[in-house]
Amino acid sequence: MNIKSNFVKVTAAAALTMTGVATVNAVKPNATTAKVQAATTKVKINYVLGYGVNIWTKSNHGHFTGQRAAHGTTWTVIGQATDKKGRSWYQVGQHQWILAQYTVQANSPKAKRVVKKTSNVNNVVKKNNKAKAKKSVQATGDASAVVTLASAQLGKAYAWGASGEDSFDCSGLTSYVYSKAAGVKLGRTTYAQVKQGTTVSMSNLQPGDLLFWGSASAPYHVGIYVGNNQYIHAATPGQGVIKQTLSSYFYPSVAKRVLN
Incomplete structure (x- = not known):
């Protein structure tokens, strides 16, 4: 009788574990994870309204999974690591890691101020309206070549780490286009590219700006x-290289002019 009882308990425990694994694999955060993980730390994504942070396969030299943790959502941290650049990472699922710098502790006062709904974007909307009201500037010289070559890539596939000619990730597309069209050598990553050129106002954009x-x-x-x-831009694995209109729901944080 005791053996049968123990067998039932072990079976139930195994079923719970399998349920936890399935939950970890899901891209949406789920409270069930806490039942099968020892970790109790919870963090809230504090990033960009209407968007989310990339989820990577690991903390060091990982690959983009094609999924993102949405801004304003709460996740259970089941592991932590520091990469070779000294950046902190949180593990939020099986082969799912996010940069800690884009999170806040879920029970902190700052977390309460994280806006989840895109309706509270008055300041961003005002900036966007100014940009729309400004007369369109025509591309000239190298800028025209950049626009033409970028347009020729529309419809091509998104692939993490790719820089042409059949597929791109976001910084791969920009480095390819500027090199081929204008002879400008950009850094390979967004971190490197944002350090190049001159910062310009979002209300004073010109074709060819990053x-x-x-x-x-x-x-x-x-x-x-x-x-x-x-x-x-090379948007996501599901969208590939596409053209979009600037929107208050996904508004750039900075613009750079790398063409003279």
């Missing part, structure tokens, strides 16, 4: 402004 999203010093995404309030 647009960055995220931290002004360590952005996670980059695109090419092509005029008429539009930009081209």
Whole structure:
């Protein structure tokens, strides 16, 4: 009788463990994870309204999983690590890591101020309206070549770490286009590219300017402004290289002019 009882307990425990694994694999945070993990730390994503941070396969030299942890969502931390650059990472699932710098402790006063809904973006909307009201500037010289070549990449695939000619990630696309069209050598990553050129106002954009999203010093995404309030970028694995209109729900944090 005792053997049968113990067998039932072990079976139930195994079933709970398998349920936890399935939850960890899901991209949406789920409280069930806490039941099967010893960790109790919870963090809230504090990034960009209407967007989220990339989820990587590991903390050191990992690959982008194609999934993102949405701004304002809460995640259970099941592991921590520091990469070779000294950056802190949180493990939030099986083969799922996020940069700690884009989070706040879920029970902290700062977490209460993290805006999750995109309706509270009045300041961003005002900036966007100013940009729309400004007369469109026509591309000339090298800028025209950049816009033309960027447009020729529309529809191509997104692949992490790729820089052409059949697929790109965001910084791979910009480095490819500026090198081929204007002879400008950009750094390979968004972190390197944002340090190049001259910072320009979002209300004074010109075709050929680089647009960055995220931290002004360590952005996670980059695109090419092509005029008429539009930009081209290698968006996601599901979207590939696309052209979009600047929106208050996904507004750049900084713009750089690398063409003379």
